[in-house]
Amino acid sequence: MKISIIGSGYVGTTIAACFAEVGHDVVNVDIDEDIVASLNDGEAPIHEPGLDELVEKHAGDRLRATTDYDAIVETDATFLALPTPSEDDGHIDLSIMEAGARSVGRTLADKDGYHLVVTKSTVVPTTTEEVIAPILEAESGLELGSDFDVGMNPEFLREGSAVSDFLDPDKVVLGSETDRAATLLRDVFDPLVEQADSPPVVETGVREAEMIKYANNAFLASKISLANDLANICKEYDIDSEEVLDAVGLDSRIGSAFLGAGVGWGGSCFPKDVAAIVAAARDAGYEAKMLEAAVEVNDRQPVRMLDILRDHADPSGARVAVLGLAFKPGTDDVRNSRAIPLIDALLDSGADVVGYDPVATANMREHFPDIDYADSAADALAGADAALVVTDWDEFAALDDEFDAMTDAVVVDGRRIVSRRDGIVYESLV
Numbered sequence: 001m002k003i004s005i006i007g008s009g010y011v012g013t014t015i016a017a018c019f020a021e022v023g024h025d026v027v028n029v030d031i032d033e034d035i036v037a038s039l040n041d042g043e044a045p046i047h048e049p050g051l052d053e054l055v056e057k058h059a060g061d062r063l064r065a066t067t068d069y070d071a072i073v074e075t076d077a078t079f080l081a082l083p084t085p086s087e088d089d090g091h092i093d094l095s096i097m098e099a100g101a102r103s104v105g106r107t108l109a110d111k112d113g114y115h116l117v118v119t120k121s122t123v124v125p126t127t128t129e130e131v132i133a134p135i136l137e138a139e140s141g142l143e144l145g146s147d148f149d150v151g152m153n154p155e156f157l158r159e160g161s162a163v164s165d166f167l168d169p170d171k172v173v174l175g176s177e178t179d180r181a182a183t184l185l186r187d188v189f190d191p192l193v194e195q196a197d198s199p200p201v202v203e204t205g206v207r208e209a210e211m212i213k214y215a216n217n218a219f220l221a222s223k224i225s226l227a228n229d230l231a232n233i234c235k236e237y238d239i240d241s242e243e244v245l246d247a248v249g250l251d252s253r254i255g256s257a258f259l260g261a262g263v264g265w266g267g268s269c270f271p272k273d274v275a276a277i278v279a280a281a282r283d284a285g286y287e288a289k290m291l292e293a294a295v296e297v298n299d300r301q302p303v304r305m306l307d308i309l310r311d312h313a314d315p316s317g318a319r320v321a322v323l324g325l326a327f328k329p330g331t332d333d334v335r336n337s338r339a340i341p342l343i344d345a346l347l348d349s350g351a352d353v354v355g356y357d358p359v360a361t362a363n364m365r366e367h368f369p370d371i372d373y374a375d376s377a378a379d380a381l382a383g384a385d386a387a388l389v390v391t392d393w394d395e396f397a398a399l400d401d402e403f404d405a406m407t408d409a410v411v412v413d414g415r416r417i418v419s420r421r422d423g424i425v426y427e428s429l430v
C-alpha cells in the first residue's frame, strides 16, 4: 500500500521506516528541510536503536521524504504524526494538528478517489471527528464518509525502544467509523500483525481509540505514582520499599512493570498527556481526582529529594553534582526530566550545580546554559559536597572509588541505583 505520514519526529520517522520494512511504500512529509534531507540521505533524524539500519535500508526505495504535501495525493492513507503539546493550563494545544489538517485538506482537494486520514498523534477524545474532520472537509470541499474517512490509531512506542515496540507491539488499536475505513486500516496493519506473531488487534471507534491512548498513559503514570506513595510510606516505617513492591508485583493481577519507585515520571508524554486528559475531563464536567493525585505525588518526589539533601547538607553555596539529566536511561531527551525541577530548586537555594549525563548534556545545556557540566560522573563528583542521582543509567550502579573524591560525600539516590554505601553519607529517596 502507499502511505503518507505527516511529521517525521520520534513517531513519524519510526512508523515510516517500520511500514517500509513490512512492505509498504511510504512518503514522509515534514516542514523541516534538514529532516527531509537526512531521511533521503538514508540517515535517521533521531536516535533510536535499529532505526538507522531501517532508514538506510529503505531510503530511496520504499521510503522517501519531502516538504511537499502534494505527495499525499498518490497515497491511500495519510497518518498525522504531529506534536500535540500542552498549553500552560494543561489543555492540549491542537494548533500544529490544525495546521497539518489544513495542509492535508487543501491537498486532498486535488485527489480523485477515496482517501483515509488517520490521527496517529495523541489527541483528546472527539478531536479527530470534531476538529480534524471539519477542517479536512472545509479545506478540501470533499465529503466525510463518502469521499474520505478519518481514523485513529494511537501509538504506544517508548523512546529508546521505538522500533521494537512498533514492530512487536502488545496490541494494535484501530479506530474507525465506517467499514471502508476499518478495512483500509486493517490492510495497513495486516503485514505488521502477521510478522509480529499476531498481537491482539482492537477494532473500535475513533473516540474510543483516542481515549485508549490516554487511559494507557494515565494508568502507567498513576501506577508509578502509587508505587511512589507506597514507597514513601515504607520509608516512614524503615521498610525496604523495593522488597515490598517486588513482592506486590508478583501478583499476576498487578504485574511488576512500572512499579519502579523513585523521583518520578517525566518525558515528552506522561506529563502532557495526564495534564491534557485531566483538563479535558474538567471541561466535560468531571474532576479526575485519581489523576490529579498522581500528578501531585509526582511533583512532590523531587521536593522530598531536596528535603533529604537538606537533612544532610546545606545546599546554599555547596557544589552539588546532579547525576543523570535525561528523563530516563537510553535517551538524550530531557523533556520534563525530573532533573529540571531539581536543578531549578538547587539554583534557588544558592547551590553551585554540576550536571552529568552520558548523552543528554547538550540538550540540558539549552535549559540551563549557566551551570557546569562534567564529562564523566567521576569529574562531576570530584570536589562536590553532595550528589543527587536522578536517572537510572547503569553506569551509576558501578560508581565506587569516584565517591572518595567528593569533598563531603553526601549522596541522595532518586533511583535506588548506587551500590556503594561504605564511607559515604547515603540516603535513598524511597
Ligand SMILES: NC(=O)c1ccc[n+]([C@@H]2O[C@H](COP(=O)([O-])OP(=O)(O)OC[C@H]3O[C@@H](n4cnc5c(N)ncnc54)[C@H](O)[C@@H]3O)[C@@H](O)[C@H]2O)c1
Pocket: 006, 007, 008, 009, 010, 011, 012, 029, 030, 031, 032, 035, 081, 082, 083, 084, 096, 099, 100, 120, 121, 122, 123, 155, 156, 157, 158, 159, 268, 269
Ligand atoms: N515521542 C513518543 O515517544 C511518542 C509515543 C507515542 C505517541 N506520541 C505522540 O505522537 C505525536 C508526535 O510526537 P513526536 O514525539 O513524534 O513529535 P516530534 O516533535 O518528535 O516530531 C514532530 C514532527 O512534526 C514536524 N512538523 C511540525 N509541524 C508540521 C507541519 N505543519 N507539517 C509537517 N510536519 C510538521 C516537525 O518538524 C517534527 O519533525 C504526539 O501527539 C505525541 O504525543 C509520541
Ligand SMILES: O=c1ccn([C@@H]2O[C@H](COP(=O)(O)OP(=O)(O)O[C@H]3O[C@H](CO)[C@@H](O)[C@H](O)[C@H]3O)[C@@H](O)[C@H]2O)c(=O)[nH]1
Pocket: 122, 155, 156, 157, 158, 159, 160, 217, 220, 224, 257, 258, 259, 260, 261, 262, 263, 264, 265, 266, 267, 268, 269, 270, 273, 327, 328, 329
Ligand atoms: O517503573 C517505572 C517506569 C518508568 N518510570 C519513569 O516514567 C517515565 C516514562 O518512562 P517510559 O514510559 O519508559 O518512557 P516514554 O518513552 O515516555 O513512554 C511512555 O510514553 C509514550 C508516549 O505516549 C507511550 O507511547 C509509551 O507507551 C509510554 O510508556 C520516565 O521518566 C521513567 O523514568 C518510573 O519512574 N518508574
